[in-house]
Every structure is written in C-alpha cells, then in structure tokens.
Amino acid sequence: MNYTEAVALAKAGDERGYGFLYETTYKSKYYLALQYVKNEETARDVLQEAYIRAFTKLDxxxxxxxxxxxxxxxxxxxxxxxxxxxxxxxxxxxxxxxEGEDFEYRIEDDSIESQPELSYTRQETQELVHQMIDSLSEEQRMCILMFHIEGVPISEIASTLGCSENTVKSRLNYGRKNLKRKAEELQKKGYKLYNVAPLPLFLYLLRTQEGYLMADGSLAAAGKSVVDAVFRSVSQAGPGGAGGTGTVAQDSFGAQAEAGMQPPPGAQQGSGMQRTLGAAQTAVKTGFLHTTIGKVAAVTVGVCLAGGAAFYGVSQILGQQEEPEIVQEKQEPEEAGEQQKQKQEAEETPAEVKDEDYPELIAGNLTKEEVEYVLAYGPQEIPEQGFTEEEIRQILNAVCEASSRSGDIIESYGSDANWHPMYSAADVNRMFASFSDYQFTEENDEDGVEYGVNIDGEVLTFVPATLSYVCETEIISAEYTKETMEIYYNYECRRESGQENVQKKAVLMPNEEGLYQITSIEEVGTPIAGNEGEAGNEETGQSSPGFPVGTYSYVAMAGGTRAELTIEESGRTTIIEIMSASGKTYTHTYQMSVDTSATANGVITYILTPVDGGTERSFTYNENQGSLYDVTNGFSWTKVE
Incomplete structure (x- = not known):
C-alpha cells in the first residue's frame, strides 16, 4: 500500500488506510516532537493533537x-x-x-559517508545529543530540525512558524554557530568527535539515537500511549466537548499556520467534513473501533461512543455549537443478541502473535528474540507470593552474565575503575518488566555494598558470577486473546550434570497497562520441530545437527603444546593442554552449542562456552571431510581412532 491508496481508504472510512498512515509515521514523528519540546509527556500530547488535526483535515x-x-x-x-x-x-x-541583515544560508554537507567511521555507545549518544541540543534556542532548534531532518523548504518553515524567510535563515546560521561552539567545548572535555563538522555530527547523533529508541521499543510504547490517550480523552467526554480537543482547533487550525494544507482544485466547502463524518460512521458499523489503530482513526474523525450509543461529529471536536443529528437504528432483541454473541466470540478467538507484534504486546516492549532470552535465563517458575530479594539477585546474575554470549541482549557499558561490569539499567528493567513489577532504581540499589547492585542514572553496575550452564529457547507458537497469551517453546539447558531438553508453555496476563506479563511457566512435553524445521536425532536425542562426538588431539610444531579434546554426546567438552617445556597440565571444561546463524553448506559452527572460567572458543566441523578446526587459535584437531 502507498500513501495515495491509504489516504483514499481513510477518507472512505476503511481502517486499513488509517492504520497505514499511523503505523508508518508515528515513531519518527514522536521522536521529532520529543526533540522540539524536550519532554516525553508533552511530546505525546503534541503527537496526539497532530494526528487529530491531520485525520480531520485529510481533504x-x-x-x-x-x-x-x-x-x-x-x-x-x-x-x-x-x-x-x-x-x-x-x-x-x-x-x-x-533581523536587519540579509542572510544567505549556505547548506553544510550533512552526509556522514565522507567522514571518518563513527562509533558511540548508546549512553555517549544520549549525552552528546543532550549537550548539543541544549546549546540551541527553541527557535534555532525547530528551524534546524525542520530544515535538515524533515527537509522542509525555508519558505514553508517561515509560513509554519509565522516569521520571515530571512528570520529562518538567521536562526539556521546562529544555530550552526552554537553547535560549533558546543562541539569545541565538548572536545576540550575529552569527548571524541572524530573531527567531524558539528552540524553533520549532530544530525548523525539524532539519527543514531532514534535508531536506539526504535530498537528498544520506546517509540512504539509512546505510540500506543497516544492511541489510548486519544481514545480515552474523547470517549470519556460528554456532549459538552471532546476531551479538550476543541482548544487544539482554536489554537492551531489557522490557514496560514498550516503551510501546504490547501484543498485540491474543485473541492467544495464543507464536503470534506461531511465525508469524514460518513467515514466515521462506516468505521463504527464495521467494528473498526475494536482495533488499536481503529481507536485513533474513529476518534480523530469525530466519533465519540458513550455506552455504545451516540455519534458526535467533527463539528463537536472542533468546538462548534451545531451538532449533527443523532441517528440510531433500532434492532430486534434477537438480532442484537446475535451480534453481541458474535462480538464476544471474536474477542475470545485466539490471534497469532507475529514476530513484529511482540514489542507492542509484551511488557517491557520486548522483541521476540528478547522474549526467548528471558525464557532461557529468566525465572523458570513464577512464585505466587512474588520473588524474594535473593531470587531477584539470581535472575539479575543470569540475565547479565549470559548477555555477552547471546548477542549483547543487555547493552554493556564496559567496566568502571574497579573493573566492575556496567550494564544498561533500562535494558535490565525491560527484561524484568516481562515477568515482574520489580524495577532497579537508585532508591532500592545496594550502593556502598562491595559487589552489590548500584544504579547511577542509566548505568547498572554489578559483578555477576560465571554461570555453569548454557540455555537456549525457540518459540514454536504464540497466541493471545484479550484476557491471556500462551507461548509454546523448546527449552534446552546444558549443565555439568547433564542436558535438559523439553517443551514448555508460558502463560501471560495483561498488567495494568494492558501489556502481557509472564505469570506461569510449565513443562508440557518433548521438544517439537520449530520454525526452522530442525528434526531430532533419534540415536542421541540431540537437536540436529548434533555434536562431533569423540576424542581429538593436537600437537604444536617444534615440540610445542600438546592437547587432547573430548566431546561427549551432551556437548560437554574437555580440553587438556600439556606444556612441553614445563610439563604442566591445564584442564578446561566447556559446553558446546551450535551457532545456527553461521552454519551452512555442510560446515557447522560451534561455540564453546567455558564452564570453569576459561575463555569462549569457536570451532567449525566439516561434515563431508570429518575435520574439526579451532577457529579461535587457528589450528586443526585430529580425531583419535
């Protein structure tokens, strides 16, 4: 679908049109609003009002x-x-x-491609954005964002902000100078700016920060809160007004203020509002209001439901006195009862959770990959009485320690001066939000306790103990209704004592915010083939492709180190190294796992995760040649017959 089709559908009252227009724009526009007003709550209000205005003015x-x-x-x-x-x-x-000067604004190259490769952590990005955006006045900030981020011509910026084009050019010039001064100041403080021009650097940082917020679900969560806020504000309003939206119209529906909002040639006065009201009525009759996007669309086109009874038109939302005639169709009791039954059955019919749905549904706005991580290293049962402090600490230990070998699910900020690992507190709290209301804050940390949990702003400092096990999960199916969600998944955990390989079910219930939270976990049977169609190995019981079981040896050239490696069916791997010069022997134990992302064309990649404090290693095994190669150290192992 494109925007032409979506706008046409929206004007006709089709929910697909409103859904497309909202879903494809709300994240970037919320981020933009956030930079304009520098306050999350105010940015959500701005976004809400903007969509009300846009959807009622599509004509x-x-x-x-x-x-x-x-x-x-x-x-x-x-x-x-x-x-x-x-x-x-x-x-x-x-x-x-x-204002008296005649400015000629010269566009500085905002391309970062010709600049040195940049690399900033999430925390560094946020700090730099905060520092640089605070160096701009409100006028400069809006002009720079509109011109360089949104691509709005200077003439239209002037029309939107109600000032002259020369004023816009002036603010763009002074804004760029302020960014340059701030960049010089930051460089003196030790920030690495890679000798990139201040304006391109600022634009790069904004795009990077937006990417972080999209990835962690923050922008999606804000979009959902706007949907709910719009619906509540109108549905709770009585005949006297639409939740305060009348002031929006009075404040900002001026023709000159809305640059570019001109009706198409031949459009008749008043026809757009009539079509919009008709679209609203169509949307309600088709049951569109029951969808999240439908709430936005129906509300913004002027529908207000009070006990499922009455319509209030766009004129009501705009604060006008005249109200459209209320039309109600009488229904026979039997017909009304059948419709109610169909509605109830529709709400109770489970819907499949698609991969892209997880951030919108799961508490903490977790992605599917993150949910699988929580199911692997989070709690394996949810106590009715809640978690004890010791259990909270054990879960924190597991999710932090396993993160690095699971693709840095929790962002790492390196180590502090005492070599204590530092993690993103927001990421940790998002993980915990999916199964608990407990959140780590500066008020409940263990500041001053050696090896305790310490929160300092967005950084959680904690020294996790090394885990003696490796777990993996794969979601097989997930469905949800209004009341509950059920996730079926394969659970594989390899420990020194053996391997657990089962199928489990997690039950989730909506919390106060309407997001699903894990409330129970139970074992339901043996693993089944997942989405990638991996079959089980009947002889070993391992998930295909299995492990290269056997004993291998290696002898370095010129009388160097000798080593022996043993791989068991469970994946438990023991490496014994004998130093030729000293005769000393070192033994290390690992748990082997298949790296499915790097396995192809008969060559299987394995990750050896240390059980006893060694370093992680990577091996490959060529099934056709029967050869085992140590990627980490760069040599081949020979199988002992």
Missing part, C-alpha cells in the same frame, strides 16, 4: 504521497503552539537574531 492534503512531510509540519506547528504558550515571545520577529 486539505493535495498530494497524498506527501503525507509524512505534511504531518511533520503539523507536528512542528503544534509543538510551536505549546512552546509559545510557555513563552509568548518565542517565534516572533522581535526574537530574531540580526
């Missing part, structure tokens, strides 16, 4: 394919109104820098 959009940019200008104008309420002197000609 004013001459080019549907330009919807994202058009919406961006509405977001900017709405944010401007919020900032002006706090400071009426903002965005006025009186506030322009050197």
């Amino acid at each position: 004013m959009l001459a080019e549907p394919e330009a919807f994202p940019g058009w919406l961006g200008k509405i977001v900017a104008n709405t944010a401007k109104n919020v900032l002006v309420k706090k400071n009426p002197m903002l965005f006025s000609e009186m506030g322009a820098e050197d």
